[in-house]
Amino acid sequence: MHIMEGFLPVEHAIGWSLASLPFVAWGLRSVRRRLREQPEQRMLLGVAAAFSFVLSALKLPSLTGSSSHPTGVGLGALLFGPLAMVPVGFVVLLFQALLLAHGGLSTLGANLFSMAVVGPFVAAGLFRLGRRCGLPLAGCVFIAAALGDLATYLTTSIQLAWAFPDPAGGFIASLAKFGGIFAITQIPLAISEGLLTVLVVNTLARFNPEELKGLALFARRGARV
């Protein structure tokens, strides 16, 4: 769920942009270091950005019977790492605003924080935690993708609730309102996206195990892929 152009008050739009800035700088620094060590990654990251953009435009059948679009947050974090997802996410969100009018320029910082910072870091962290606890790969991937997705929408709800607190109940009541309305669509979508990500990783493990073992998050326990 992208926050549309002009929706946030100006102080919130600037505040979320400032909050995202250190993560963008950190992500860019990490990408520059990666490019110095492995120059071929320059092309790979550009192609990864296009992959994320196209993935977010696919129609995903939702459990409620309707269809929606996957965020690709969990899959991107698992394939390319959460730090690389910050600049990649920046480019994808900018392109979504400029090519599809989804999101916007004034809300780019807020959308970046929820979709390219919180979502990927939650997904990668949960995946690592699950693997450390010895959970099966499919379970770790499902939890990472579904909860990464939910974390994204929870962050968006927090951003909206903070910007528009309820006159009677304040921030908490507003969070319940926005969270409640978006949960109707987002919980089934998160489950669908979790299942989709498991299918993607299973297909990769079956037909392209070498590519999967080459990824940082999967390499730690490569033998069990």
Place this chain on the structure above:
Amino acid sequence: MLIEQAAYGNRWRQVCPQAKACFALAGLVAAFVAVSPGAALRVAVLSCMVSCLGAGVPGGLYLRLAAPASGFLALSCLSLSVAVDSDFTWRWAPDALPEMAALAGRSLAALAALLGLVLTTPLTDLIGLLRRLRCPEVLLDLMVLCYRMLFVFSQAVHDTRTAQQARLGDVTTRHGLRSLGRLAAHLAVQVWQRGHALHLAALARNGDGALRFLAPDFAHAGRDTAVAALAGCLLIALARWTV
């Protein structure tokens, strides 16, 4: 992509991107400084008319592109129209109407400013503008490669979906989800294959650094930017000083 088609086919294709970005920025500022919902709505209507009548963007296309954002706005206004008491009971909040009106006016004016820019300016021109504004090279390279590759991937998605549908890959929801998973996995593998192929192609041409491009020349860039700046100032004045 409908926006790209309009961006290449409108009457202002040859107007320099700085001028259009300047006017869009003014539209965005006007949306935020508008004194009343009515003033913000006037800014939205004016920006829309400039795009449709000035640049010749088809009205139907404009409305189609504005629809998803308007849906988000309607849903969010709906949540603002109810109040939750301390015991978590819900009730209508008629006193939230002024806030809803201000929010709707501001969002529509900002959306019109964004659409005015993207429907008249191809993305390649905007990337060129970002290069002139000294955006980091790494981000520019990502943008250039992403822009090039997304058409390649879109074609791959189209071909694979056609093949899957021809083999009843969407016959049930379960089949549909499995087909989509295979499609995404197939695309993910292409990321490495195409990335490697592009790297080899760049090495074969001694390309081992940032990607360089020739910037197109726009006639009357100074004049166009001055006109856009003046029009933008008028738009801000309209939003700020008329109720």
